[in-house]
Amino acid sequence: MSSYKYRLILPLSLIILIVLASLGAILGPLFKDFYLEGMNDRIAKESLVIAYHIEDIELNETEVLQNTVIELAERLDIRITIIDAEGEALAESTGNLEDQDNRLSRPEIQEVIKNGAAGRSVRVSNTVNEELLYYAIPLEDNGEVKGYLRLSLAMDELNSVYQSIWTLLIVSFFLAFVIIVLLTTKITNQMVKPVEEARRVSNELAKGNFQARTFDVSDYRTGELNRSINVLAENLQQITNTYEIQQERLETLIENMGSGLILINTKGDITLVNRSCKDIFDENTDQWKNNLYYKVIKHKYVNKFIQEIFLSEKRTRRQIKIPVGIYFRHVDVHGAPIIGHDEKLKGIVLVFHDVTELKKLEQARKDFVANVSHELKTPVTSLKGFTETLLDGAMNDEKLRKKFLTIIANESERLEGLISDLLELSKIEGDHFQLNWQKVNIESLVADVLLILNDKAIVKKMRIETKILGDTWVEADPHRLKQVLINLIVNAIAYTPEEGVITIRVKEQAETVLMEVEDTGIGINKKEIPRIFERFYRVERARSRNSGGTGLGLAIVKHLAEAHGAKLSVDSDIGRGTVFRLVILKEKKESKSM
Structure with missing residues (x-):
């Protein structure tokens, strides 16, 4: 706003300054001439009075003449000088008659000599060293000039008046300047401030602050503009809010979609990669952003697939195996070019569907x-x-x-x-399967199971040991938990040679109870452990079939453990035996049934 104020103040101040200076230049001389004319009238009248008083005094009576001049000068407040025809001063109201130059050369005396009438001049006196108004008339006797009467008045009063005029003009200028500043401030507040407010809000809108508003809408000159800006701001805010909501929904959808998503621009830089890619590639894919795809993606078949889309600019689909540790992840990859409105390639999008489980299910179905x-x-x-x-x-x-x-x-x-x-x-795998939850003492459950399976162990000359530590009460389905324990012990008997040892441990922990079934059997290869809970999977098929099992026991154990919310794990060494561990909660959670 200050810039607008200065733009108004400077021209107006300049105009006032020019007007007042012009007035000073015009009125100054006019006042001076007017005042000088008055002084001339005064001095002319006083000269006649003085001439009348000294006409009877002879010029050679210098002492009388001097006293008369001094007296008249004091009464009239004027300087009086009597000069003889040769230019010598005979009387001087100042009393300074020594070292006087000849007065005939003075302008006022010369004018009297030349015109035979009164003479005037304004000059600096050599005697008193100040500017004076001089007036001289001839002193005549029977028509013969016997001398001159010269009067002089100081110009201080005239100069003081002249200075007062300029002082008044300067003061008027400053008063006008103050008034201009006040009026300009008021004008700018009334006219420029609404515009400035509109400009401020416009700048805020340009910066993206769509909550900015202008509240000065009452002025009839700028009110409509400010109202329009407020409407524009509201519309922009609504559009921005809608865009942000849509953007947030899109980001949430992209981040939480089950499939991996990668966007690559035409330079080959990865501009977007979602969370699912971390699981698919088993890497910290956040570091891939803003990097060339072939420098961060280490899988040659994926890179080859990307290059194919860039070259063909066509939709492409392919199944790729991605190595993850010692396994492979089967991925169904869909790739498509991103074409802009100008029909130019803007980049490509890749969608990775993890079909590993589908492959496993398909294989499991075939195996089943x-x-x-x-x-x-x-x-x-x-x-x-x-x-x-x-x-x-x-x-x-x-x-x-x-x-x-x-x-x-x-x-x-x-x-x-x-x-x-x-x-x-x-x-068990059905949707309507329910457990009969109740308090169960695992120690009693183990004793019941051993009564059932003791004969099988005796046939193979095996020894079954039990180690119970702490409180073994849990909340579970006693029939199903007994079924789990029977299947684990039967499995241990089947895969343990004669005279082997089976150890059953039950141990209380903080919020759980640990059950272990350990045998000294043939053991399981590490690579086969993930598959032992599959239907009909056998470590040694011929020997397993001879053991009389159906190949479904461990699959049933797995599903019943999951139904109880228990954690099932296996440790095994070839030739040394196997340990099955089941960690079951003492108290069930709300959703324990399948």
């Missing part, structure tokens, strides 16, 4: 069908073979008949167990 077919085929084939043998005449041999019927009974029991486990597993 093959395993079920194989597991069912074996007992059915045995049943059919021995039945046909009996029908062909073996029934007449009592010894063979008994042997074959025993085999048929065992295979039927095995087939029944397989079908029962399949139905049980299907039930």
